[in-house]
Amino acid sequence: MIDFLQATGWGDARRESLAGDASTRRYTRLHRDGQTAILMQDPDGDVGLFTRLARHLTGQNLSAPRILAQDTANGLLLIEDLGDGLLARLAQTPQSEQDLYLLATDALIALHDTPPPPDLPQATPDRMASMVDLAFEHYTHAPEALAQAVAAFVPQLQTHAQPTDVMVLRDYHAENILYLPDRQGAARAGLLDFQDAMQGHRAYDLVSLIEDARRDVAPATARACVAHYLAATDLPEDAFHAALAVLGAQRNLRILGVFARLASSRGKPQYIDLIPRVWGHLQTDLAHPVLASVKPIIDAALPAPDAAHLERLKAACPTP
Template identity: 55%
Template sequence: MTPPEDPREARRADFLAAAGWGGVEAVPLAGDASARRYFRLQRADGARAVLMEAEAGEEVSRFLRVGRFLRDAGLSAPEVVASDAPNGLLLLEDFGDALVARIAEAEPEREAGLYAVAAEALAALHRHAPPADWPRATPAMLSRAIAPLFEHYAPETPPETRAATEEALAQALEGLDAPTAVPILRDFHAENLIWLPERAGSARAGLLDYQDAMAGHVAYDLASLLRDARRDVSPAAAEAAITAFLRESGRNRATLTAAMALLGVQRNLRILGVFARLAAHGKPRYLALMPRVWRHLEADLAHPAAAPVARALGEALPAPDPARLDRLRRRCPTP
């Protein structure tokens, strides 16, 4: 008996045929922490595109809206070749394989320049007000967002420590100037940036994975870029990025770096929990990234701006030492 056709494959084939890409082989590309899937297509005439499959509905609609906003701002988000939001299908411009992370690893002498352009792209983005209907990364929302830390990474944390940490974080974030003034992309790092040397200025930074954009603080995405869970950013590259951002934005260095430290604490507390959850759901590779996340967290907790959060946490939060990682690994459904 012939097995029934996968409905996803049938929808994909119909979508590609209607877009003029029927019969083209779809080669899987590396995915990310989400359930989205990506495929590269290349026609006989040499034209290339990327197919994105996502959860049907709002996620795709948001990707389309945010991408349009970014392109209107003069930044490089992939053009949309065809879309079927109800079925979670997008055919996108192919930016190629020149990930900033790969280039920086292969040619470390170029890292500082690449990171400077990425920071320039952020400064250019911040010249545009976030749309009124974008979610707001308020201090209350950001403090609640560290919940995965206590649910998945350190569930043994006393309830009073959890409450005190969230309260201290919210109060510290309230002290930041204009906490929701600019667009933030939230997952802004070297593996979500494609180098496009044929373009000019900040448009040389090709942007990916921006559907979760919000209105937030100017330092948020810079903290995401420089406190990267996936790779070590050299001091020279970090300084090049900060210098470029300050030059393009006119911000104050001390104020910016204090905000980066505090937002770095928020991000990395959350990331520890998210990575533990991903591991428990069959993605144990994220456990190997935890020691780097911890180093970022320790460095930022030492900044005076994060002192209230450090006091609230005290000694309650365990490091991702071999015993902790082994415990988390044992929860993984796959080896």
């Protein structure tokens, strides 16, 4: 890492560690002569893919970080510093929340107006259904119910989550989006997390935005975002709401398992505290009529996150 920074001219920069995310990536802000840049360390990831996707997004006049230097072999990137204006920090009033979330929706509208980059993994119904496995392995242990849930999800995804014709960023929420007031239009939304992108259905990132695992989004804001997206794209309203429900349920089931696994395998019990909100989103999604065949399986297999179950999940966290 030292050699990389020296080669890029940032070897003597002052370093400021930044808060990370649920992954093993680490971020450091570098200060040098009144300028800043971000060092991203991702030894377990694919920084070459991050670079390719970032350049695709900037090529569509969206605000991903510019790539300043890279060392693919060692998982190192030097990227543009887009600042600290996270939507999660700025959305402090009902009006500011709605304004910022509509901006984030504008970025999705712009993203979906262009073809996805080539060679993205396809969010096929089989693949998406199988990704709920973590809920049945880590949130609870119910392998027989997993097979039933996957079998029930596949036809709903085939019916309601097609076509898969846009780039979906997959972790599109207020702690991964920055407000850039000096830019114009959809470029005012800074995009930070997209290395797990797939080619999928256009409802996926929108439901990720409005069913946030980390913060409560006002129902009025969520409705405004959906209405704004529909007005801009002229999609059938009922079909789009069905897609939101099916993909929301799939996503929230996966998040339940991801958060439980982060506690048990990575010693991060703080994610357990977010589970009740995720559970609430899941129940809202399962109430949609198109999920009538899925809901009984989930209800029977997954315990509600009461205090006792949350404590059991935290107890699985390894002690230092």
